[in-house]
Amino acid sequence: MTISALSNPKNKAFFVVLFIELWERFGYYGMQSILVLFLSKHMRFGDNDANLLIGAFAAMTYAAPALGGWIGDKVIGNRRAMLCGSIILAIGYLLLSAATYYTSGIFVTMAIISVGNGLFKPNAATLVRRIYDNEDSKLDVAFTLYYMAVNVGSTVSMLLCPILKDHYGWGAAFLACCFGLTLGIGNYYITQKRLQPYIPQKDRSPLTWSISSLIFLGILGSILGITGILTSPFVAQWCIVGAAIIVIVLWINMYLNIDQHYKFGLKIMYILTLEGMIFFIFYQQMSTSLTLFAERNIDPAFYIGPYHLFNWSAGQFQALNPIWIMILSPLLTLLYTYLNKRNKDFSIATKFISGFIFVAVAFLIWWVMCLRAQTNQLSSWVMIWGYFFLSFGELLTSGLGLAVIARYVPSSMNGFMTGSYFMASGISLYIGSKIANIAAPAHINDLSADKTLLLYQHLFLNLFIIAVLAVIILMVLIPIVKKWNRHHKENMLAYQQSTVNK
Structure with a gap:
């Protein structure tokens, strides 16, 4: 992008989202780079249990954005959902950094990260679409930069976090994930005015006490539900089987009615x-x-x-x-x-x-x-x-x-x-x-x-x-x-x- 392009209001708004996305991916992939080693070497999980836990965690993390996107679109607005997700993720990484002292809480911590990712991931991408609405060529460029930011953030954290783990311990590596995302959240609060013209009305109107309470209870319930799934390999396996059946039924129904x-x-x-x-x-x-x-x-x-x-x-x-x-x-x-x-x-x-x-x-x-x-x-x-x-x-x-x-x-x-x-x-x-x-x-x-x-x-x-x-x-x-x-x-x-x- 040229200097004149950087001064464009839409591009300024885009970089607000891009920066927080970069740091969110920094945190997630930094955690992922050492997670299986943490479970295997520190928590003494056998390979079988560590692999299955990471598989269930990945499945929950991929499934959660379907609900998180709906919450952003229909209930609280994409900007609020993205911010809420980023804060939950930062809390998850902070708790993970302390998991060396409360190892029984690893399942809850992973559930928190899954829920945070579900709220953040789809709504950040939706905000990019809103900024460049009806400008397909600019949208293609924006998502190309967006994809590059994901890879830049993940590359840096995957190289950094294992080094921190080796020299300063597991807690320091996970704390770096939290610190990086906190930088992204801080930058968002400083620059959020640039995003204001492109957010929908749903994001502008204040939330009522009843909706706020329902969202809080929904997040808490999701964390408890995912914790239960992650805790039991048997439950996790049957949830995956159930999800596969649901996908097949939905695809058949779509084909019959299209x-x-x-x-x-x-x-x-x-x-x-x-x-x-x-x-x-x-x-x-x-x-x-x-x-x-x-x-x-x-x-x-x-x-x-x-x-x-x-x-x-x-x-x-x-x-x-x-x-x-x-x-x-x-x-x-x-x-x-x-x-x-x-x-x-x-x-x-x-x-x-x-x-x-x-x-x-x-x-x-x-x-x-x-x-x-x-x-x-x-x-x-x-x-x-x-x-x-x-x-x-x-x-x-x-x-x-x-x-x-x-x-x-x-x-x-x-x-x-x-x-x-x-x-x-x-x-x-x-x-x-x-x-x-x-x-x-x-x-x-x-x-x-x-x-x-x-x-x-x-x-x-x-x-x-x-x-x-x-x-x-x-x-x-x-x-x-x-x-x-x-x-x-x-x-x-x-x-x-x-x-x-x-």
């Missing part, structure tokens, strides 16, 4: 969304099995030949994902632009296939390196290249998930499908944690490096096979998807013509 012109597109969206859900199984390995693998079987030292460069803590390897995303995103955008100008752009289905090929390569690298390892400590460069292919796969699968919805679903149902997409993604994250337990040692005595190396070797082979199966399924379905896509375009053209004639 206008005939959209049915072919909806079938394409369902197939690609299911494939996108499979990716989240692999994505969940970053915060579970891959972090534990780095802790137990990766040499923390980086070398080029005989020259030592630096050391990384196990949690810092998660930062490779946003780093590669920031490097690859603009390159992929240039490639898409180049191909589009020459009318050679790949179909979304082809991009999904390419994405899963890259994912398969990532786990093939990790499996082969475990298989051929001469020692129990593999080179750090193994993680660099594995994360490169996994992140590339993310851009071609998960990165296109919302684009698939926008392309094939009518705008009147976009909000509903986006909510169900995130719920489905949360279900996949939980499944990913279940699969991560393939590498969970049966007993604490099995944590020796030679035994864990064999466990991760087995896990990576299974994940490689799942990725290959996803590629095969998509390749088999490509002719059908192309046929449905052709019918979808014909139906949309006929629908548009009939609308014009009317």
Whole structure:
């Protein structure tokens, strides 16, 4: 952006939201980078219990925005919901920093963070849409910067928090998450006037005592409910099963009742969304099995030949994902632009296939390196290249998930499908944690490096096979998807013509 663009009132309002979003992601991903290690090393959770708790926590965190978005849109306003969510998150990180002294409260603390995220995440994005309402080109630029802010915040915190943990303890690392978000909240209070012209009337009118009380009770009830789910793996598992059934029923009902012109597109969206859900199984390995693998079987030292460069803590390897995303995103955008100008752009289905090929390569690298390892400590460069292919796969699968919805679903149902997409993604994250337990040692005595190396070797082979199966399924379905896509375009053209004639 130029200096004149920065002085634009809309851009000033946008940067109010952007700054608090950056610090919110700083807090969340900083926490995530060390959470599985905290549960495993400090709280003495077995790998099985730690992975399942993180899976349930991720599922709740992904599902909560569906309700949080509704509260912001219909009840208290998006600005108030965003601010309320950020304050709840800061409290959650503060309590987490003290969890070394009250370990039994970890479930409540994680529930607080889930609820805070549910209020913050959808409403911050909605405010960006309101600022650039009916300005699609500016909205695209804004969300590009918004996405970059997410990656900048997460990269810095994923590199910083493990260092703080190693040198000053767990409490200091979690406290940094709280401190960062507090900076974002403080900046919001200083600059909030810039946002005032773009917030809806619902945000301007004072809340009545009755609504405030109901919101407080709703937040408290949600925290208690999620705490109960996180405390019991049995309850969590059946809640995930229930959520999966609800998503399937809603999708079937939507297909049966949607206008005939959209049915072919909806079938394409369902197939690609299911494939996108499979990716989240692999994505969940970053915060579970891959972090534990780095802790137990990766040499923390980086070398080029005989020259030592630096050391990384196990949690810092998660930062490779946003780093590669920031490097690859603009390159992929240039490639898409180049191909589009020459009318050679790949179909979304082809991009999904390419994405899963890259994912398969990532786990093939990790499996082969475990298989051929001469020692129990593999080179750090193994993680660099594995994360490169996994992140590339993310851009071609998960990165296109919302684009698939926008392309094939009518705008009147976009909000509903986006909510169900995130719920489905949360279900996949939980499944990913279940699969991560393939590498969970049966007993604490099995944590020796030679035994864990064999466990991760087995896990990576299974994940490689799942990725290959996803590629095969998509390749088999490509002719059908192309046929449905052709019918979808014909139906949309006929629908548009009939609308014009009317």
